[in-house]
Amino acid sequence: MWKQILIGIILVIITIYFHAEATRFIIQIIKNRSNDNIKGRKFSRVIWVSIMVLTMLSASIIEAIIWACCYLYLDAIKGFENAVYFSVVTITTLGYGDITLYDEWKLLSALEAAVGVIMFGWSTAIVISAVQYIYFPEQNKNK
Incomplete structure (x- = not known):
């Protein structure tokens, strides 16, 4: 049991690291864009929000793959596809239970x-914050 907890803590730290890096990337995008560039056309704002959603989703997928690779390394599950499927179903808390x-x-x-x-x-908090910044830049002038 303690071995699982130790491995789990290491994986949690790695997961947090990847999420923090994705968050840092999004913050850099927002800092490097002036309000004038972001608040332009509606289509432009949709693209910026999409980039941010895809960034956070990509981080989550990478994290699930890292967990899956660990499961394979530990021989806790057979097959890469099964490991990734199980990990995605688990990290999203969908939990089918078929594997x-x-x-x-x-x-x-x-x-x-x-x-x-x-x-x-x-991820939700970051995306909501980015949406507020992009769609309501006048609220960010005092920040």
């Missing part, structure tokens, strides 16, 4: 689900 980890590694899936809830909340 599971071998019994001695099941605690890791609970840790992945727990961090998934937090990461998707984090």
Whole structure:
């Protein structure tokens, strides 16, 4: 059990790192764009928001693949496709249950689900903040 918790903590730290880097990237985009550039045409704003959503989604996919690779390394599941599928279903807390980890590694899936809830909340917060900045730049003038 302690081995699973230690491995889980390491994976959680890696997950947080990738999410932080995605967040940093989005903040850099916003800082490097003046309000005049972002608040232009409606289509332009949609593109900027789409880039930010895709950035956070890409971070989540990378994180799920990292967890999947760990499952393969630990021999907790067979096959890369099964590992990625299981990891995505787990990190999104969808949890179909059609594929599971071998019994001695099941605690890791609970840790992945727990961090998934937090990461998707984090992603939502970043995207909402970016939408507010892009669509309502007048509210950001005092910040």
